[in-house]
Amino acid sequence: MALAVHLAAMSSTALQDDDRRPFWRSVLRGARNRCPRCGQGRVLRDYVKVRDACAVCGQDFSGHEADDAPPYLTIFVVGHLIAVPVVEVKRRFDPPLGAQVLGWCALAIVLTILLLPVCKGALIGLQWANRMHGFAQTPDDPEDVLRS
Numbered sequence: 001m002a003l004a005v006h007l008a009a010m011s012s013t014a015l016q017d018d019d020r021r022p023f024w025r026s027v028l029r030g031a032r033n034r035c036p037r038c039g040q041g042r043v044l045r046d047y048v049k050v051r052d053a054c055a056v057c058g059q060d061f062s063g064h065e066a067d068d069a070p071p072y073l074t075i076f077v078v079g080h081l082i083a084v085p086v087v088e089v090k091r092r093f094d095p096p097l098g099a100q101v102l103g104w105c106a107l108a109i110v111l112t113i114l115l116l117p118v119c120k121g122a123l124i125g126l127q128w129a130n131r132m133h134g135f136a137q138t139p140d141d142p143e144d145v146l147r148s
């Protein structure tokens, strides 16, 4: 009965803009260091520190729990980006081992530095879109109604 009442209420009132959290839009905004909610404010400051809240819309970012996921994702992405070139350069040109080590390590470090904030912002956008952790609970959240 409560579910039927809730569904009727949801269908009779249009979802507010904040209720819709498109997954890819949120992830891409986060990857661009933009607030997943408004797309204007920034998520990160000082390289990879998460701001307390969006300066434009006030979205609270304290609920994020990215933890170690951004470095893992960055390692995964960088590894896949350089794995094929490493093998192909070795196979086609067979450069000296020292040059390979220096070159690929330098490239891996540069890519990691560039992609870490991108991955962290994207993961925070993902958490926001999926209402994970501290981004979930609002008094009229449909999940709360279904649990009661």
Ligand SMILES: [Zn+2]
Pocket: 035, 036, 037, 038, 039, 040, 041, 054, 055, 056, 057, 058, 059
């Ligand atoms: Zn915002």
